[in-house]
Amino acid sequence: MTNLIEIKGVTHAYATAAGPLPVLDDLNVSIAEGTFCAVVGPSGCGKSTLTRLIAGLMRPDSGEVWLHGELVKSPRATVGMAFQNPVLLEWRTILQNVILPLEIVAPRMPRAQKEARARDLLALVGLEGFEDKRPSELSGGMRQRASLCRAIVHKPEILIMDEPFGALDAFTREDLWQLMHKLRAEEPFTALLITHDLRESVYLADQVLVLSGRPARAQYRLDIPLPGPRPLGMLYSAQSVEWLATLRDQIEIAQGRAPVRTAAQEDAR
Numbered sequence: 001m002t003n004l005i006e007i008k009g010v011t012h013a014y015a016t017a018a019g020p021l022p023v024l025d026d027l028n029v030s031i032a033e034g035t036f037c038a039v040v041g042p043s044g045c046g047k048s049t050l051t052r053l054i055a056g057l058m059r060p061d062s063g064e065v066w067l068h069g070e071l072v073k074s075p076r077a078t079v080g081m082a083f084q085n086p087v088l089l090e091w092r093t094i095l096q097n098v099i100l101p102l103e104i105v106a107p108r109m110p111r112a113q114k115e116a117r118a119r120d121l122l123a124l125v126g127l128e129g130f131e132d133k134r135p136s137e138l139s140g141g142m143r144q145r146a147s148l149c150r151a152i153v154h155k156p157e158i159l160i161m162d163e164p165f166g167a168l169d170a171f172t173r174e175d176l177w178q179l180m181h182k183l184r185a186e187e188p189f190t191a192l193l194i195t196h197d198l199r200e201s202v203y204l205a206d207q208v209l210v211l212s213g214r215p216a217r218a219q220y221r222l223d224i225p226l227p228g229p230r231p232l233g234m235l236y237s238a239q240s241v242e243w244l245a246t247l248r249d250q251i252e253i254a255q256g257r258a259p260v261r262t263a264a265q266e267d268a269r
């Protein structure tokens, strides 16, 4: 498998009134084409900064980001993005919102073809019949479904999601997790998911990257070698519990603390 994303020695600091704030430190990450990679780490360690660098919205102070063998130097229209806040445009219908990336990436595509593609995706995520509604007429979960359609309508080379399910209630979130597997089965894509939810990372990802505390480095990588759509019940298997404990320990280590299991053993003594 070829590597779709290559992050090579990326170091970045923000200029702040108090001086430079180092955020990423010699970060090296490779993500193979077709992989669903989840990125977890302590709050404020630089996860969103990483997404901005991959999308070409920022250039790193040093190091390089490569996408499909091309050095990323400017914003790339071929990246699909979804955020915690779906940011749908209220003056457009749901269908018009989903079509938006096609208007930018494929302006010559006939209107009917754009609409057919958007309608197919909306049907796939259970939003058939809502094409002509305005965003404010939909629930938060429905808006996020529409936002995911918009993020993949132009078949992006990578789908970047920054805590897309963070604002949803637990059950809606689990529905959308299952939807992600369905979308992936129908429309294979490479994905980078930023999340604070370790269960979400284990349920969705093929590999989970743990970033260290700021300035972030790649601290740990967990591979989850399970094929295809996964039943929600997999989260209760002994293997998943072990994966979750491993990730939780890594988050503690990233914050300079003892792994939770070590701390629990000490408490029991």
Ligand SMILES: Nc1ncnc2c1ncn2[C@@H]1O[C@H](COP(=O)(O)OP(=O)(O)OP(=O)(O)O)[C@@H](O)[C@H]1O
Pocket: 014, 015, 016, 021, 023, 042, 043, 044, 045, 046, 047, 048, 049, 050
């Ligand atoms: N434009 C900016 N200018 C200055 N500092 C910034 C800027 N953007 C982010 N930061 C700071 O850089 C650090 C990393 O921010 P970033 O949003 O990448 O972290 P994160 O891991 O995504 O955070 P969280 O987990 O809380 O969402 C934070 O301390 C943040 O305050």
